[in-house]
Each structure stands twice: as structure tokens, then as C-alpha cells.
Amino acid sequence: MILNSAYEATAAGEAPTGGIAGWATDLMDTLGAFGAGVAIALENLFPPLPSEVILPLAGFAASQGKFGLVAALFWTTAGSVIGALALYAVGALLGRERTLAIAARIPLVKPSDIHRTEQLFARHGTKAVFFGRMIPVFRSMISVPAGVERMRLPLFLALTTAGSLIWNAVFILIGHALGTRWHQVTDLVGLYSKGVLAVAALAVLTFVALRIRRAGKGEHRSSR
Template structure:
């Protein structure tokens, strides 16, 4: 992590605020680069007078949106039809599940993209289902920009407020991430249990119908 900090510092010394945008773009497409390290460090640099808050926020948000566009494009290349074909041979998953998910995303996609930008681990990945669903690009961009700007401003502001203790942000975001991942894991287990039960019911249904015809 220290090598990452040193790299961001060197890049910032050379490029200024655009360096933050580059780092956040890479964070979107390569999650091991955490925004909870880069942005508070940028905020600390702002507090020292070496960067301007607004230019840093703007460049960080540009980096976020550019990274989100790339992942959106990957999702669009995968496409719903290819996803349906994958679901057709996957265990427990049905083609109708893809259609239901896309229908849900049609209805709540904008809010999902916005909220997703505040959830570590989900921040980047939420762009992929948006691309698969071929969500209107302007709508996607607006929601992504709003969510990204909020998250970026929060972490840059925290770094400015904490000063030399900016690395404390990583600790608290890590705790927040642990809670989020635990909730997501519970949801995943619940979905898996549901799919297993559904599969068993469908296998049992033909047997029951055969018994009634004898």
C-alpha cells in the first residue's frame, strides 16, 4: 500500500489534479487500487495548498465516469442474449431469471447505479449490468456522475479534515466494507437457498404428476 501512496504522490507532483483522475480511473477498472487511499491522500494534499479542491473533485469524477464507461461497454458487449445462453446451461439458473433481472434493472437501474457508487466493491461492478441492460447512456452517465461526485467529495473532504491522519479513512471505510460484504454474502446465501429449493420443487413436480396419472 505504501508503494501505491508513493506512486500517487509522485504522479500528483508531476501532473497535479489530473493525476487523481488517472488513479481513480484505474481504481474503477482495477479494484485493488482503493479510492479510500487515493482520495483522502488527495484531500490531505489539498489541505496543504498543493491542489485545489474543485479541480481535484472534478478530475476524480472524470476518472470515475471514464472507468464506468469502460465497464459499461464490457457489459454491452456481453449483452443480454449472450447472458441468456449462459443461464440456459448453468446449474440452478434459468433464462427467465435473466429476463426478471433485466426487468428489475429497467425499473430501478438509475437508483442502483447511484447507490452502487457508494458501496466499495460494487462501485465498479454496477456498471456491467447497466451495460448488459443497455441502459440509456445519458441516464447512466448522469447517475454515475452524481454518485461518483458524492463519494469523491466525501473522501476528499475527509482527507482535508483529518490532515496528516488521512489514512484513518481507509480503516473506517474498511470496516464499512466488511459490513457491506457480510450483508451481500447473506443475500447471496439466501438466493442460493431459494434457487436450490426451486430446482427441487421442479424436479418433484413431474414425479407427482406421474403418480396421479397411475
């Protein structure tokens, strides 16, 4: 398990070593609170990096006097915003036409699916960007359609900053309060993350099954 060495180290009051926790600890030891911001920026770009490990660990580091709580909150939120901006830029560079062209090459995905997504984003985009910052994986991906749809940049920045600050503050403060037991929060959030991913996987499977079923019906009708 990735956090085993972290559990053993923090149980003894030491900094965690090995795995993601050890990597994040090295960044914070070298760069301070700025290192926590770098780790969170990378987490936004590479969702498999778990913020539910990095953020409580930043709180633990703050409790050990390595840097202040305000610095931890500032730099991790700045990292979240920078990572989100990078993905927003990807969406903006792709644009609507390229996105449609890419969608046309993906099996079982139709341009009409993109159109429906655009309509949904037009109606609920602000909520999606704000609350999306609190959902694993989705908090990274939501920045791409925001860029494709060219959501006003000041609005995107405000929503991303607010949502990220709330998410980051919760985990950093819990990590700070727990101290050497910071890793306990990852167990609870791990269940939350698995639940979200399970729902997402079910939605994808349902989409694929419905699309295959419709394709089969279309072929059956054309053969008559």
C-alpha cells in the same frame, strides 16, 4: 497491513510509501490531480483498489499544496465516469442475448434470473446507478447491467457524474481537513465496506442454498 507504511509516513508529515497508498502517491506526485483521476478510473475497473484510500489521500495531497481541491474533485470525478463508461461499454457489447447465453452456462443461474434482474433494473435502474456509486464494488458492477439494458447514455452519464461527485467530494474534503491524519477515515469506511460485502456474500449464499434446494425437490419429483 497495506496501510501500515502510510500510517507511519503521514504521522511524521511525510508522503506515504508502499502498498496502494504509495502507488497512488507516486501517481499524484508524477501527474498531479490527473494522477488521482487515473487511480480512480482504475479503481472502477478493478474494485479491489479502494477509493476510500485514494480519495482521502488526494485530499491530503491537496492540503499539502500539490494541487487544488477543485482539480482533485474534477479529475477524480472524471476518472469515475471514464471507468464507468468502460464497463457500460462492456455491458452494451455483451448485449442481452450474450448475457443470457453466459447465464445459461453458469451453475445455479437460470435465464429467468436474468429476466427478473431486467425487470428490477427497468423499475429502479436510475436509483441503482446513482446510489450505487456510493456502495463498494457495486459502484463498478452497476455499469454493466446499465450497458446491457442500454440505459440512455446522457442519463447514465448524469447519474454517474452526480453520484461519483458526491462520493468523491466527501472523502476528498475529509482527507483535506484531516491532513496528515487522512488515513483515519479509511478505518471507518473499512467497517462500512466489510458490512456491505458481508451482506452481499450472505445474499449469494442464500441464493445458492435456495437454488440447490429447489433443484433437489425437482429431482425428487421426477423420480416418482
